[in-house]
Amino acid sequence: MSNYQELKQTCYEANMELQALSLVIYTFGNVSAVDRARGTFAIKPSGVPYEQLAPEDMVILDFDNNVVEGKLRPSSDTRTHAWLYKNWEEIGGIAHTHATYSVAWAQAQRDIPILGTTHADHLTVDIPCAPPMDEALIAGNYEHNTGRQITDCFASRELDYREVPMVLLGNHGPFTWGGSAAKAVYHSKVLEEVARMAQLTLQINPNAPRLSDALIRKHYERKHGKNAYYGQ
Amino acid sequence: MSNYQELKQTCYEANMELQALSLVIYTFGNVSAVDRARGTFAIKPSGVPYEQLAPEDMVILDFDNNVVEGKLRPSSDTRTHAWLYKNWEEIGGIAHTHATYSVAWAQAQRDIPILGTTHADHLTVDIPCAPPMDEALIAGNYEHNTGRQITDCFASRELDYREVPMVLLGNHGPFTWGGSAAKAVYHSKVLEEVARMAQLTLQINPNAPRLSDALIRKHYERKHGKNAYYGQ
Amino acid sequence: MSNYQELKQTCYEANMELQALSLVIYTFGNVSAVDRARGTFAIKPSGVPYEQLAPEDMVILDFDNNVVEGKLRPSSDTRTHAWLYKNWEEIGGIAHTHATYSVAWAQAQRDIPILGTTHADHLTVDIPCAPPMDEALIAGNYEHNTGRQITDCFASRELDYREVPMVLLGNHGPFTWGGSAAKAVYHSKVLEEVARMAQLTLQINPNAPRLSDALIRKHYERKHGKNAYYGQ
Amino acid sequence: MSNYQELKQTCYEANMELQALSLVIYTFGNVSAVDRARGTFAIKPSGVPYEQLAPEDMVILDFDNNVVEGKLRPSSDTRTHAWLYKNWEEIGGIAHTHATYSVAWAQAQRDIPILGTTHADHLTVDIPCAPPMDEALIAGNYEHNTGRQITDCFASRELDYREVPMVLLGNHGPFTWGGSAAKAVYHSKVLEEVARMAQLTLQINPNAPRLSDALIRKHYERKHGKNAYYGQ
Numbered sequence: 001m002s003n004y005q006e007l008k009q010t011c012y013e014a015n016m017e018l019q020a021l022s023l024v025i026y027t028f029g030n031v032s033a034v035d036r037a038r039g040t041f042a043i044k045p046s047g048v049p050y051e052q053l054a055p056e057d058m059v060i061l062d063f064d065n066n067v068v069e070g071k072l073r074p075s076s077d078t079r080t081h082a083w084l085y086k087n088w089e090e091i092g093g094i095a096h097t098h099a100t101y102s103v104a105w106a107q108a109q110r111d112i113p114i115l116g117t118t119h120a121d122h123l124t125v126d127i128p129c130a131p132p133m134d135e136a137l138i139a140g141n142y143e144h145n146t147g148r149q150i151t152d153c154f155a156s157r158e159l160d161y162r163e164v165p166m167v168l169l170g171n172h173g174p175f176t177w178g179g180s181a182a183k184a185v186y187h188s189k190v191l192e193e194v195a196r197m198a199q200l201t202l203q204i205n206p207n208a209p210r211l212s213d214a215l216i217r218k219h220y221e222r223k224h225g226k227n228a229y230y231g232q
Numbered sequence: 233m234s235n236y237q238e239l240k241q242t243c244y245e246a247n248m249e250l251q252a253l254s255l256v257i258y259t260f261g262n263v264s265a266v267d268r269a270r271g272t273f274a275i276k277p278s279g280v281p282y283e284q285l286a287p288e289d290m291v292i293l294d295f296d297n298n299v300v301e302g303k304l305r306p307s308s309d310t311r312t313h314a315w316l317y318k319n320w321e322e323i324g325g326i327a328h329t330h331a332t333y334s335v336a337w338a339q340a341q342r343d344i345p346i347l348g349t350t351h352a353d354h355l356t357v358d359i360p361c362a363p364p365m366d367e368a369l370i371a372g373n374y375e376h377n378t379g380r381q382i383t384d385c386f387a388s389r390e391l392d393y394r395e396v397p398m399v400l401l402g403n404h405g406p407f408t409w410g411g412s413a414a415k416a417v418y419h420s421k422v423l424e425e426v427a428r429m430a431q432l433t434l435q436i437n438p439n440a441p442r443l444s445d446a447l448i449r450k451h452y453e454r455k456h457g458k459n460a461y462y463g464q
Numbered sequence: 465m466s467n468y469q470e471l472k473q474t475c476y477e478a479n480m481e482l483q484a485l486s487l488v489i490y491t492f493g494n495v496s497a498v499d500r501a502r503g504t505f506a507i508k509p510s511g512v513p514y515e516q517l518a519p520e521d522m523v524i525l526d527f528d529n530n531v532v533e534g535k536l537r538p539s540s541d542t543r544t545h546a547w548l549y550k551n552w553e554e555i556g557g558i559a560h561t562h563a564t565y566s567v568a569w570a571q572a573q574r575d576i577p578i579l580g581t582t583h584a585d586h587l588t589v590d591i592p593c594a595p596p597m598d599e600a601l602i603a604g605n606y607e608h609n610t611g612r613q614i615t616d617c618f619a620s621r622e623l624d625y626r627e628v629p630m631v632l633l634g635n636h637g638p639f640t641w642g643g644s645a646a647k648a649v650y651h652s653k654v655l656e657e658v659a660r661m662a663q664l665t666l667q668i669n670p671n672a673p674r675l676s677d678a679l680i681r682k683h684y685e686r687k688h689g690k691n692a693y694y695g696q
Numbered sequence: 697m698s699n700y701q702e703l704k705q706t707c708y709e710a711n712m713e714l715q716a717l718s719l720v721i722y723t724f725g726n727v728s729a730v731d732r733a734r735g736t737f738a739i740k741p742s743g744v745p746y747e748q749l750a751p752e753d754m755v756i757l758d759f760d761n762n763v764v765e766g767k768l769r770p771s772s773d774t775r776t777h778a779w780l781y782k783n784w785e786e787i788g789g790i791a792h793t794h795a796t797y798s799v800a801w802a803q804a805q806r807d808i809p810i811l812g813t814t815h816a817d818h819l820t821v822d823i824p825c826a827p828p829m830d831e832a833l834i835a836g837n838y839e840h841n842t843g844r845q846i847t848d849c850f851a852s853r854e855l856d857y858r859e860v861p862m863v864l865l866g867n868h869g870p871f872t873w874g875g876s877a878a879k880a881v882y883h884s885k886v887l888e889e890v891a892r893m894a895q896l897t898l899q900i901n902p903n904a905p906r907l908s909d910a911l912i913r914k915h916y917e918r919k920h921g922k923n924a925y926y927g928q
Binding site for chain 3: 724741800829838
Binding site: 461 | 489490491508509511512535538540562564565567568569570571572573574584596599602603606630635636637663666667
């Protein structure tokens with residue numbers, strides 16, 4: 001019996017949630033879940049339809065992309081996950097989707113401006129869109145470099161991954177993360193909804209202003225601040 | 233056994249209806265139901281997913297925000313509800329959502345123009361968008377001031393809350409009300425549909441004119457006037 | 465036992481189909497079915513939610529709006545149906561909805577241009593949008609005049625209701641008809657789909673040209689012409 | 697017992713999938729499946745609602761449109777399928793839909809530009825929109841000429857049908873194909889999703905640039921190249 005049964009189960013459930021939330025079709029997307037104590041993570045196998053997935057199909061790897069357990073080939077995006085786990089030590093799970101509105105902003109190569117409190121309930125800045133990868137990065141270790149493109153974007157913009165749990169990768173789509181795989185999936189859904197709201201807002205009023213700093217702070221702090229009073 | 237069992241049940245069912253109507257995801261939104269005789273209202277607890285809600289989780293408060301019954305923390309928007317109940321004495325229920333199209337108009341900071349009979353079947357004026365709150369209001373008693381922002385908007389525009397059962401709060405989203413919690417939820421759904429119709433209309437014809445006064449009056453009166461002949 | 469049981473059943477099923485096809489919410493919309501031999505029609509009662517409808521709730525009227533059978537008040541739009549049955553003798557059923565995209569075009573007061581073969585499979589001209597009703601018509605016998613507005617539009621444009629089974633009424637929404645109530649509902653769904661396709665098309669290419677006459681004729685004739693070869 | 701039972705079953709299941717994927721309503725659309733060894737294909741009968749279809753209703757024809765087996769009239773688009781099977785020898789199945797976003801691009805008469813990796817995961821060029829058919833082609837053997845319009849488009853643009861498994865026919869809608877009927881349906885769904893993403897992208901940024909050649913190649917090759925590493 002596997003030593004990773006619980007991790008696989010967690011990872012499996014988070015992946016299945018992607019489909020239940022209509023964030024993916026066919027084999028699109030993937031979620032991983034990390035076990036920090038053992039320095040390993042579980043991830044969806046590559047190209048398997050969600051209907052056919054079972055918990056035991058999840059693949060276990062270390063942060064250097066060595067398969068620790070599993071018979072199937074891991075997601076083709078595995079190296080991106082590994083890089084993020086290695087560099088951002090407080091992440092518990094990562095999700096990647098091709099959800100429609102999130103992808104549209106990524107293809108448009110635009111940050112999603114912070115236009116309302118739905119956005120500010122989750123983060124205090126525009127949702128960053130990292131630039132598309134250049135030819136050298138693509139020709140190299142592509143999925144590994146995808147991870148670097150994300151961490152480089154956060155470094156150059158001085159963003160903290162613990163406060164900004166999502167990014168758009170230009171030309172590609174969204175990556176989100178959080179304290180757990182379930183939370184990463186939650187952020188994928190919130191991002192998709194915020195992306196849709198922002199697009200509709202700008203169609204009604206192309207000059208819709210960003211939120212005031214005061215309102216951003218208020219909404220973020222009441223959920224995430226020291227004196228947060230949202231939730232139980 | 234609680235003295236508020238029926239009120240809690242009413243409130244619970246109205247909250248669950250928000251989800252059934254696809255007006256909320258996760259823990260977004262909240263509905264309250266009032267007991268005028270006792271000067272109390274029931275409201276959804278803060279941050280609890282709809283799937284996990286039970287009637288006995290509803291929190292009972294008076295109009296000064298004192299918890300009368302309930303083990304959970306009430307919705308973070310409770311003070312907004314309390315203010316509205318206190319000031320608008322004929323309201324039986326209040327709903328707040330982050331429904332996509334309603335939020336888009338709120339973020340665009342635009343009133344929804346009255347463009348068709350679907351709108352006029354429910355109210356005779358553009359759906360008001362109250363201005364975003366200024367720094368002083370945000371820094372103060374925020375949720376209480378949210379309620380004031382709504383009643384101030386109605387006062388300055390000389391609107392009657394009994395005839396206009398909905399408002400958009402700039403940067404935030406919709407609040408709706410009615411004679412009962414169920415009716416408040418009904419108005420949230422109608423608002424979302426009218427918001428969507430208006431946006432699509434203006435995409436087809438940016439100069440689409442408002443309804444004539446005669447047509448507005450006709451449609452409103454046949455449902456709500458003295459000689460109404462709609463319904464049984 | 466009613467002499468109109470079959471007619472009521474037909475009418476009931478067509479009304480329920482409106483909801484199954486997501487063309488209505490709450491009590492919006494209505495369908496009627498005619499019995500030409502007896503000069504009567506069945507229609508949905510006014511303001512009753514679809515979930516609560518039963519076949520025996522359908523109201524039977526003659527073409528002069530006299531109730532022949534039924535305990536409930538008929539749809540507030542009944543006089544529009546009666547006028548159309550009286551004037552257009554080959555109609556077997558009529559449907560009215562507030563479906564979103566159809567309403568958007570009606571509110572935009574624009575004919576839906578014939579942009580593709582999906583449209584031409586059903587009719588050979590732009591879908592007409594009758595002008596909003598003027599003050600005198602509204603102040604008079606409103607629902608009766610709604611019917612006149614539709615037949616006047618067809619007369620002035622020299623359209624044949626047997627070939628053009630749908631109209632948009634400016635500021636209001638769609639009315640559709642056909643050889644049966646089921647066919648009227650079918651046309652409501654097709655109209656909604658064509659309305660959506662046309663709007664999306666014009667967003668991609670505001671100058672998208674109308675179909676050539678040759679292509680319009682070909683698609684319409686292969687389904688509806690003397691030598692039609694579509695279907696069994 | 698039919699010699700084509702398996703072929704009919706395959707064809708039936710692929711047709712039913714069109715509806716399950718929300719790519720068609722009513723009797724719209726059709727899928728065929730080929731038996732190369734016998735030079736025949738199975739196709740949906742004309743004008744039969746999906747709810748009423750059964751595997752034995754599928755019609756078997758040869759590539760010259762002669763019915764080999766079946767009591768029902770085959771799809772009115774049969775000659776288009778036959779032409780494509782005859783000319784493109786490695787196709788195993790063909791699907792035709794009136795899916796909304798795909799039709800919108802076809803009606804707009806625009807190629808769908810390659811704006812993201814979702815697109816590049818499936819093909820390396822813009823999705824071609826063949827010009828609407830001219831009067832002579834329409835007046836002739838229409839459905840046969842529809843097939844020619846598609847192969848002529850591929851010939852003049854020097855496209856390989858094995859690498860580009862989809863086309864939009866101007867004014868009409870999408871045709872897709874693949875190694876099997878199921879794969880053809882898969883391509884219809886992917887096309888619809890890519891069409892929607894592209895439209896949303898251009899609404900956010902009308903100047904959104906095409907993907908770099910390097911990124912196109914990378915994504916296409918990792919799924920379809922010699923050293924593909926996507927999937928099991």
